[in-house]
Amino acid sequence: MKVYGARVSPFVRKVLTVLELKALPYEQIDVFPGMMTPDYLKLSPLGKIPAFEDEGLAVSDSTVICEYLEERYPTVATLPTLPADRARARWLEEYADTKLMELCGGGIFLERVVKPLFFKQPTDEAKVEKTINELLPPVQDYLETQVPKTGFLFGDFGRADISVVGPLINASYAHYQVDATRWPTLAAYVERVKQQPAVVKLLQIEAKAMGQG
Amino acid sequence: MKVYGARVSPFVRKVLTVLELKALPYEQIDVFPGMMTPDYLKLSPLGKIPAFEDEGLAVSDSTVICEYLEERYPTVATLPTLPADRARARWLEEYADTKLMELCGGGIFLERVVKPLFFKQPTDEAKVEKTINELLPPVQDYLETQVPKTGFLFGDFGRADISVVGPLINASYAHYQVDATRWPTLAAYVERVKQQPAVVKLLQIEAKAMGQG
Numbered sequence: 001m002k003v004y005g006a007r008v009s010p011f012v013r014k015v016l017t018v019l020e021l022k023a024l025p026y027e028q029i030d031v032f033p034g035m036m037t038p039d040y041l042k043l044s045p046l047g048k049i050p051a052f053e054d055e056g057l058a059v060s061d062s063t064v065i066c067e068y069l070e071e072r073y074p075t076v077a078t079l080p081t082l083p084a085d086r087a088r089a090r091w092l093e094e095y096a097d098t099k100l101m102e103l104c105g106g107g108i109f110l111e112r113v114v115k116p117l118f119f120k121q122p123t124d125e126a127k128v129e130k131t132i133n134e135l136l137p138p139v140q141d142y143l144e145t146q147v148p149k150t151g152f153l154f155g156d157f158g159r160a161d162i163s164v165v166g167p168l169i170n171a172s173y174a175h176y177q178v179d180a181t182r183w184p185t186l187a188a189y190v191e192r193v194k195q196q197p198a199v200v201k202l203l204q205i206e207a208k209a210m211g212q213g
Numbered sequence: 214m215k216v217y218g219a220r221v222s223p224f225v226r227k228v229l230t231v232l233e234l235k236a237l238p239y240e241q242i243d244v245f246p247g248m249m250t251p252d253y254l255k256l257s258p259l260g261k262i263p264a265f266e267d268e269g270l271a272v273s274d275s276t277v278i279c280e281y282l283e284e285r286y287p288t289v290a291t292l293p294t295l296p297a298d299r300a301r302a303r304w305l306e307e308y309a310d311t312k313l314m315e316l317c318g319g320g321i322f323l324e325r326v327v328k329p330l331f332f333k334q335p336t337d338e339a340k341v342e343k344t345i346n347e348l349l350p351p352v353q354d355y356l357e358t359q360v361p362k363t364g365f366l367f368g369d370f371g372r373a374d375i376s377v378v379g380p381l382i383n384a385s386y387a388h389y390q391v392d393a394t395r396w397p398t399l400a401a402y403v404e405r406v407k408q409q410p411a412v413v414k415l416l417q418i419e420a421k422a423m424g425q426g
Binding site: 045046055056057059060061063064065067068071072083084086087088090091094095098099142 | 280
C-alpha cells in the first residue's frame with residue numbers, strides 16, 4: 001500500500017493512523033500541495049492529498065481511503081459497530097474535516113506555519129486573531145459537548161478520534177492550545193489522543209520531518 | 214425517518230433516491246438555506262441540508278446519511294459489493310459532491326435560478342459563461358472516461374449514479390445540457406439515470422414544487 005502526501009496534513013495523518021491501528025504495512029511518499037505532477041493528478045484528480053494505491057486501486061480523499069481500509073482489512077476496527085454510532089462517528093469526522101480544518105488549518109496553521117516557512121509570505125495576524133477569538137470558540141463549545149470525559153468517542157481509540165484531534169494538532173504546531181479552563185473536557189481529550197501509541201509514533205516522525213523542512 | 218431540506222438540492226435528492234431505491238418510508242420536510250432555526254442547527258450544526266432523523270439518531274451530511282441507510286437497511290444495496298468498487302463509487306460521489314457541485318450548483322444553478330427567483334438578485338452571467346466554457350469542460354472530460362457506455366457505474370443503478378448526475382440535473386434547470394457531440398457517453402448516461410423510476414418520481418415532485426415556488 002502506498003500513501004501519497006505530506007505527513008503533517010491532518011488528512012494524511014488520519015489515513016496513516018488507521019493503517020497503524022490496523023498494523024498494515026505501507027509506504028508513505030511525500031507529495032506537497034502545489035507540487036502536483038500529471039501522474040499525481042491521475043491518482044488524485046482534484047490535486048488533493050492524500051492519494052492511495054493498493055492492489056491496483058488508486059483513489060483519493062482521506063475518508064474514502066479510510067472506508068476502503070475498514071472494509072478491505074476489517075480485522076482491527078477503527079469505527080464502532082452499531083449503525084447509529086457509525087453515523088455519529090462519520091458525522092464528527094466530516095465536521096472536523098470541514099469546519100475544524102477550515103479554522104485550525106486555513107485560519108491558524110496555514111497562516112503561522114505554512115505561509116512564512118514554506119512560501120516566504122507574511123502571516124495574516126488579523127485572520128489568526130479572528131479565528132482564535134471569534135470563529136473557533138463556538139466550534140470548541142460544540143466539541144466540548146461531544147467528546148468524552150474519559151476514554152475515547154466510541155470505546156477504543158479510532159478514526160473519529162484522530163479526525164477530531166488532527167486539526168488541533170496542527171494548530172498546536174502554530175502555538176495554539178485549547179484553553180483547559182474554558183474547554184476542560186476537550187483539552188484533556190486532545191492530550192489523551194496524543195498519547196496513543198500510533199499517534200506518538202507518527203508525531204515523532206512528523207517532528208523529524210518538520211525539523212528537516 | 215425524516216429528511217429535512219429542499220427537494221431541489223442535489224444532496225437532498227441523493228438521500229431521497231437512496232430511500233426510494235430501498236423502498237423505505239420517509240417524511241420530507243422543507244428546509245431552505247438561510248432559514249435555519251436553532252432547532253434545525255441542533256440537527257445540522259453546520260446549517261447544511263439535508264438533515265436526517267431515525268430511531269433517535271439525528272445526523273446531517275448526505276454521504277453520512279447514505280452510509281447509515283446502507284448499513285441499517287441493507288436489504289437493497291445502493292453501493293457495489295467489492296471493497297475496491299465501493300472505494301471507486303465513494304470517490305465519484307465525493308468528486309461530484311465537491312467539484313461538480315461547485316460548478317453546476319454554485320456556477321450555474323445558483324446564478325441562473327436561485328439568485329433571480331429566490332433572492333431577487335441579478336445573475337452573474339460572466340461567472341456562468343466562465344463556468345460553462347472553461348471550468349466545466351475538463352470536469353466533463355474526466356467524467357466521460359468514468360461513466361459507462363451502457364447501464365450504470367456499478368451494475369444496478371445506485372448511489373454513485375445519482376451523485377454524479379444530480380448536479381447536472383440542477384444545471385439543466387438553468388437550461389444547461391451536456392453537449393452530446395462533445396461528451397456522448399456522459400450525455401447518454403445522464404439521460405439514462407433521469408429515466409430510472411426513482412428519479413422520475415422525485416423529479417415529478419420537484420417540478421410541482423418548483424412551479425409552486
